[in-house]
Amino acid sequence: MSSHTAPAPIPATQTAPSFALLATIFLLTLLEFLQSGMIAFAAGPIMGEIGASPEEFSLTTVAYAAVAISTISKQRWLAERLGWRNFVLASLGLFILGCSICATSDSYPAFMIGRVIMGLGGAAFMTTGRVLVNLIPPSPQRFVGIKYFATGLAAGIAFAPGLASLTVAQDEWNGIFVLLMLVAAAAAVVATLSLPTALVSDDLRSQSNPVLFMSLAGGSFLMLYAIQRSQYDFFTDATMLLSIIGCGAVAMLYFFRAIRQHDRPLLGLQSLKHPRYIVGVAVFMLCYVLLGANNYILPMMLQRGLGVPWEIVGRVQTLGLSSALVAWLVMMWALPKWPGPKKFLMAGFVSLAVFGILLSRLTGDVHIWADVLPALAFNGIFLIFVMATTAMHTFRDVQHHDTVLSHAQQLKNMLAQFGTALGVASSALMLQWRSTEHYTVLVSRFENSNPIYVQTLQAVSRALAANGAGANADALAVAQLAQMVTQQATLMACVDYFAVVAAVGVLGAIAMAVQRLMK
Incomplete structure (x- = not known):
């Protein structure tokens, strides 16, 4: 500019x-x-x-x-x-x-x-x-x-x-x-x-062209719609989804290419070509993907996988994520003494890895306060250590002018909408895929030749009969076992998801250790 x-x-x-x-x-x-x-x-x-x-x-x-x-x-x-x-x-x-x-x-x-x-x-x-x-x-x-x-x-x-x-x-x-x-x-x-x-x-x-603005609005809607529909149509109509994403991407590419010709563009992209800013936005995108995915998976795991009541789920998540406030207090105390960002970024991704590891080891006998709450606390630490640190250093090279800083923030937060949507869709797809795989394996054991299945069915049937089920005890026992299998398959799928989160945390910590832009 x-x-x-x-x-x-x-x-x-x-x-x-x-x-x-x-x-x-x-x-x-x-x-x-x-x-x-x-x-x-x-x-x-x-x-x-x-x-x-x-x-x-x-x-x-x-x-x-x-x-x-x-x-x-x-x-x-x-x-x-x-x-x-x-x-x-x-x-x-x-x-x-x-x-x-x-x-x-x-x-x-x-x-x-x-x-x-x-x-x-x-x-x-x-x-x-x-x-x-x-x-x-x-x-x-x-x-x-x-x-x-x-x-x-x-x-x-x-x-x-x-x-x-x-x-x-x-x-x-x-x-x-x-x-x-x-x-x-x-x-x-x-x-x-x-x-x-x-x-x-x-x-x-700043200048704004109505045709270009409609191109941005239409393109973003098409891409977000396709991402959202992937939760339901990915395994049945992927070609249609890819076509919609392609049309949306073309419309958005047209917008971003055209605004570069303006003297005072709606978004001054030329002023944002700084390696620190580009890397910082990439880290932000990862955080928003994980934020969207975790917001989808955590209630699913606690409610459907573990059968925890709604009020308890909210209480546990809030208590666990309150660690974000504690982490920010620690940062405010530490920053004047040790201002370098690398240690906070590394600690944040290590916390993400610990969060994933703790939840990837859950079983049906989990104690929510002793096993889940500490894991959620590490998630809160990750969000603040990484997001707050990245926010303080990403814009260092673009804050020399208020308009440039505003455009940098606008672009980052526009991409954040895609990141959150992508996180929800990808986690939903993984949950569908893994729960189906686990359900298929578990259901295959529902046969009379399996002595464990027969013993469990008989025990549940006797318990239901003792509680007044009468002649319907056997049918109700089968239905209850089927529900237990669905719950177990959901829990196992969530465990698989958190194993991936742990791997992302480890890779992120390594990447932060070797990067040189934010020391």
């Missing part, structure tokens, strides 16, 4: 940032991770309340992500024309409107409309929260803004499952959206008190 076309920088506040500004940064980031974590965790109960099938509900996730990518791409464009205060207030207003529609919806179409409007408003919360840190002039005080940003991230990840399970356990699933509206309203108050209203002059504003 040439110097004569560079947009004016964000107006700076006083050296000591106001509490209202820091609270705005914290609440915007908190909202991003609360809404995604709570809705993902409570997907099952919400589907039951609005009468949606799993395919329909996952389509709402695709719609949200596609709208999010489009909105994030125009975040800087909108902020230049509205000013940061009006942009953030408009985003929060749309988010609250979408939440209110979701909270009062009793049908799938109404819920879909609400989620799309939530995406229009809330998609750029994380991008905005990080860019607003630059309202603080370059000084040690800017790190205070980073602290509030990362604390919002850690708190959102940690508290989302517990809050979601609490509302669902009280048979008030729409309380999820009421809570989000309250947090958004608080963010609107502090944003009004702290954010500037200055606009960028007309001759320095």
